[in-house]
Amino acid sequence: MAASACPFPGIPLIESPVFGAEIERMDLSVEEREIAVALNRDGYAVFDFPDIEIDARIARIRKDLAPKLGIDDDDKTSSKFGGVGRIQDAWQFDADVQAIAANPKVLDLLSRLYGRRAFPFQTLNFPVGTQQHLHTDAVHFSSIPQRFMCGVWLAMEDIEADAGPLSYVPGSHKWPILDNAMIGRRGADQTHGSAQTPYHDAWNALVAEHNIPAKSFLARKGQALIWCANLLHGGSVQNNPNLTRWSQVTHYFFDDCVYYTPAFSDEFLGRLALRNLVSIADGTRKPNLYLGEEILPPPYQRSRCH
Numbered sequence: 001m002a003a004s005a006c007p008f009p010g011i012p013l014i015e016s017p018v019f020g021a022e023i024e025r026m027d028l029s030v031e032e033r034e035i036a037v038a039l040n041r042d043g044y045a046v047f048d049f050p051d052i053e054i055d056a057r058i059a060r061i062r063k064d065l066a067p068k069l070g071i072d073d074d075d076k077t078s079s080k081f082g083g084v085g086r087i088q089d090a091w092q093f094d095a096d097v098q099a100i101a102a103n104p105k106v107l108d109l110l111s112r113l114y115g116r117r118a119f120p121f122q123t124l125n126f127p128v129g130t131q132q133h134l135h136t137d138a139v140h141f142s143s144i145p146q147r148f149m150c151g152v153w154l155a156m157e158d159i160e161a162d163a164g165p166l167s168y169v170p171g172s173h174k175w176p177i178l179d180n181a182m183i184g185r186r187g188a189d190q191t192h193g194s195a196q197t198p199y200h201d202a203w204n205a206l207v208a209e210h211n212i213p214a215k216s217f218l219a220r221k222g223q224a225l226i227w228c229a230n231l232l233h234g235g236s237v238q239n240n241p242n243l244t245r246w247s248q249v250t251h252y253f254f255d256d257c258v259y260y261t262p263a264f265s266d267e268f269l270g271r272l273a274l275r276n277l278v279s280i281a282d283g284t285r286k287p288n289l290y291l292g293e294e295i296l297p298p299p300y301q302r303s304r305c306h
């Protein structure tokens, strides 16, 4: 008998309410199946970055970006917090950052896990811990339909506990996706300010209610972690300012969606802060599509990032 079509094409396969049936037709190896199960259950999964050149790429990226970030990467005895802390979209000038973001094996795996073709749209390179409050990327970058977004965090050195490791709350991807209506705020009228601080109280309340401690990712160099769009994650406190915590985050969306910034939108009024994206993999424009129809930006359109 022919396999029946996916009943929920508007939900990523790994977050499907019928995941047990979907995983059987996802064409996964044993290791990939473990990743799928972990993403479905915990909202994150750890894997070894599939690139035999990864060590050489990391060395070149650190050499290229350290001066731009304002840090001396060889000096182990002074604070690393004097510089700018992050570079967004270094893929535009650094071929190794681009190659990591566009790794074909990662793109292929994400595409099978989600059931739509993945494309990278933003890179962030960090030389130190972000110490960023727990947040979900779903308030910064979301899709219609929801959840077709993920992040891949790559350790560019062995991460020490005092270096402010990435932290995350296992299973929090199953908590409600927060929107402005839920927290009693208008988003589309906001002209400045943080995209995520308005949600902090609500996230703190959810963490207190569920009482699930955040975990830290004491990664080895070359290990990576996929997080789902609604997984709470952030940077833990960096206790030793002299340590580096080199990492690259690549943010991915998936084909045939509308891409927008929920923090500056009021979805129920039809006011969407649409994004105007280009794929880092091949430079093509990624139109905002709703069931195949292009959605054009309204006049108040703005695009903001975190």
Ligand SMILES: O=C(O)CCC(=O)C(=O)O
Pocket (backbone or CB within 6 Å): 124, 126, 129, 130, 131, 132, 137, 151, 153, 165, 166, 167, 233, 234, 235, 236, 247, 249
């Ligand atoms: O690396 C971190 O501490 C968090 C980065 C992050 O939240 C992101 O890039 O979405």
Ligand SMILES: [Fe+2]
Pocket (backbone or CB within 6 Å): 135, 136, 137, 151, 233
């Ligand atoms: Fe994030």
